[in-house]
Amino acid sequence: MVDQRLRKISFASLVAATVAIFVAGCNSGDSSSTEKTEGGTNATTTTAEKLSGSISIDGSSTVFPISEAFSEEFGKDQSAVKFAVASSGTGGGFKKFAAGELDITGASRPIEASEIEAAKKNNIEFVELPIAFDGLSVIVNPKNSFAETLTVAELKKIWEPNSKVKTWKDVRSDFPAEPIKLYGAGTDSGTFDYFTKAIVGKEKSSRTDYQASEDDNVLVQGVSGDEFSLGYFGYAYYEQNQDKLKLVKVDAGKGGIAPSPETIADGTYAPLSRPLFLYINKKSLDDKPEVKAFVAFLLAKAKEIVPTTGYVQLPDEAYTIAQERVDKKVVGTSFQGAETGITITDLLKRETVK
């Protein structure tokens, strides 16, 4: 009896499953087209009203906590706006952005010429907004009592390809002759690109015999458990693990400077502080009131929200100029290829390259 019934059930579920697939397949075509028309009609609503629609964000995983924080805060007032925030990396984000699949993409470096070309092919224009600073910290074990300050030249000697540095003594002659254990960013991360460019002088150029990880928490674990180690990673990870790590001052010719929110923001912690960006699709800014309102919201609230994400806010003036950029719909980049040592506000005031 039971067997018979079970057989009937299993057969019925098989039929149901097949039907479900077909229904699902048919649905997919319809609803995606209705979604598009909805987006179009929304364009007539004003910002004072309750907004709806959706905002699609992707890009750097470094910028993700910032995008997440703003989406969350904006959603508190505008709960009908649907946010989808992914983090497929700076390069991956620009690819989707150039294909017109995104409203906003986050980047831990300025857009590259080839990426601008790709966007041009699809008639995608963008507004470039720096949103926060990120400082890379150079870290040793708390038991390490000799490495207080390292110069950029010494860091280069340690990290350059085919580096001869095997022990701390090779770095500076009064350091102990203990083997140096290195921890650094994995080659797929924006941190790796930035550190190699700032220290070695050429992007992606680094020695390879070190413990690499894309996950900064792994590097924190490594350095904190290894007395003669040296590592580098995002400042936020140092801030959260201060009891386990020791910060090294970096000397770029003006004496050793330790990263802190102040030195990162005013640019004295050079060359290891970098701006993070959001790139806004101009078409979304024109057609989608929810995107326009969201951008205004994030530039107005950046001062309060950015520090809660572990990053450092830009000077107030930078956000004001950025909002002017949005209002005047200034497209193109003024950061790509820029020389180091110029303040963010000066860069924002420059002519953009389209």
Next chain:
Amino acid sequence: MNFLLLRRLRTRANRRWVKDKMFEFLCQLSVLLAVVILISLLWSVFSTGFGRVSSQFLTSFPSRIPQNAGVKAAILGSLWVVGITAVVAIPIGVAAAVYLEEYKIRDSKLTDFIQINISNLAGVPSIVYGLLGLELFVRLAGLGRSILAGSLTMTLLILPMVIIVSQEALKAVPRTIREASYGLGATRWQTIRYQVLPSALPGIMTGIILSLSRAIGESAPLITIGAVTYISSIPEGVNDRFTVLPIQIFDWSSRPQKGFQDAAAGAIVVLLAILLVMNSLAIILRARARR
């Protein structure tokens, strides 16, 4: 003389006895190793994560403040993806296995070729399926970065496993049962439907449990096809964007704040609980099928 022979036999027996015991000990050690690893894993996860699981955690969206973060969207996303994957993969997988075992022409070059390919596909890294799914479902079929695209990608991922395990289950059904059925005048369809499939059902179910457990724990292919990490709405249909528990865990565990590490452990506890419920359900169904 007799005594000497007896002694020699006894030492030989002793030696064999020692070997026997040694083998038994090695087997026990292997089991113990698996259990110890499992227990230490569970302990480390539960000790940090269990306190984090609360109704607030289960009913909240992700947040930048670790204490407010929750897994609501991720749980629903995971259930949607695994549900649709099951609905698509099980019928196709079992049907393919039935064809390969019951209908295929023996020693045909083509079926051999198919068979080798299926075995190879089972060993392909999951990220490759993600790339395939991105081109095939997201771009070519125009499904977008939706639950449906994710589920179909997962279907491709687990199909080889479902097919291979189902085939083994079908192979284990004695030939005599089929012959008896034919002898009574049943057609091939009737034989498969009323004799072969019911006897193979417990084995097939085991394969399905293992495959779906794998699907619910995967994150790489879904990240590739563009599943999101932060979402402010729950999925309402197969065309909605989504996130799943493993992606949420991956994101939280890479954050600097300790609160997020706890949230990640909490999300792992939730994922384990869902797996446990799924598996026990399947075990109950399997026990009923055996009866």
